[in-house]
Amino acid sequence: MASYGVNEDAVARCRELIAARQYVLDSDWGEVQPGADDQNGYLERHSWAEYAAWHLGLTDGANDETKARYAFVYGDFRRVHRTALIACVYRASEWRHKEVELAAHDLLQELDSRAGIF
Numbered sequence: 522m523a524s525y526g527v528n529e530d531a532v533a534r535c536r537e538l539i540a541a542r543q544y545v546l547d548s549d550w551g552e553v554q555p556g557a558d559d560q561n562g563y564l565e566r567h568s569w570a571e572y573a574a575w576h577l578g579l580t581d582g583a584n585d586e587t588k589a590r591y592a593f594v595y596g597d598f599r600r601v602h603r604t605a606l607i608a609c610v611y612r613a614s615e616w617r618h619k620e621v622e623l624a625a626h627d628l629l630q631e632l633d634s635r636a637g638i639f
Contacts, residue, residue: 579592
């Protein structure tokens with residue numbers, strides 16, 4: 522099983538987006554989650570650093586500037602999705618990636634607070 526570290530740049534970027542109210546509260550993450558074509562299209566127009574900023578996890582041992590390096594996407598390359606953060610918390614918890622789980626949980630709480638969800 523792969524192990525992951527927290528991508529602090531992505532956490533900071535997610536916080537910026539939440540503060541700017543660039544989020545979606547209700548979505549079907551399975552339907553709007555970026556697929557391979559979306560990811561490739563984004564990479565054609567953006568840098569690897571920008572791509573990385575959408576992923577809360579960094580795969581230990583994977584090479585930078587490869588898709589394998591980045592995990593736990595939290596948005597659609599435009600906005601944070603609440604359901605994506607929930608999915609990150611769930612997946613990280615399920616596979617015992619505690620640092621990523623806690624980072625995603627904290628971001629979810631921050632989004633809920635900003636949006637007035639209690």
